Amino acid sequence: MPGTIVPGHGDVVDSKFVQSQHEELVAVADLATDYVTGEVDLEEAASAGPFSDEVMRGALLRAQAVAT
């Protein structure tokens, strides 16, 4: 991965930031899968995620909309 990464918005970041954000997104994706398949309910999945409950709920509901 390159040393300097320009995102679409905001500060230039480094590969460590991108790796960290990727790990957060994978965690959200795994929780979204659990939610969409009915293994956990919305609040359980939201509270287990790496972001605020509000952000998590939005992500989970959008994942459900995509999956159905």
Next chain:
Amino acid sequence: MAWTRSLESVFDQLAEGVFRRRYASLDLNVGVVIGEDGVLVIDTRASHLQARELIEELGDITSLPAKWVVNTHWHWDHVFGNSRFPDAEIWGHELCEIAMVSRGEEMKTAAKEWLPPQHHDEIDQVEIVAPRRTFAQRASIAIGRDVDLSYHGFGHTDADIIVSIPGADVSFFGDLVEAHPLRLATAIRWPGR
């Protein structure tokens, strides 16, 4: 928030011939790569008026014309300035072209939902111009140096691409990376998961 003025903004040189400008408006980053007889512009801002400003500002760093444009994805804040580059090859992922051709007017509605009313007329006046130089997985643009484009699957949208400049140690990731709260439309299909 300033819309078309970027008084505090300048082009930052990130590597030899590679620049980015961070705009107050939407906190958007635009990239510029200087080629042999022209420059490549990465994303064109959120309207034709914003793009006109960008083109004027290019004169701060080069006298060469903008001969190539790359759209990192199809969201309005990155592509609505495309019409101001009529002589440039516009590159993007093949799904970016499809989205812009089929849903360009819907994108204006999305932009107006996001923006305050004083910008709605300007958005209505935007001419939707989609990329015509498209690809599925990888492409390389020869501008006197290589600029590589790559697609990695669903991410922020279905059409996000990474723009890399070999040897420069700089890449432009578009909205695949954001230092902002996330807009996860397609988390389940995130690349590399």
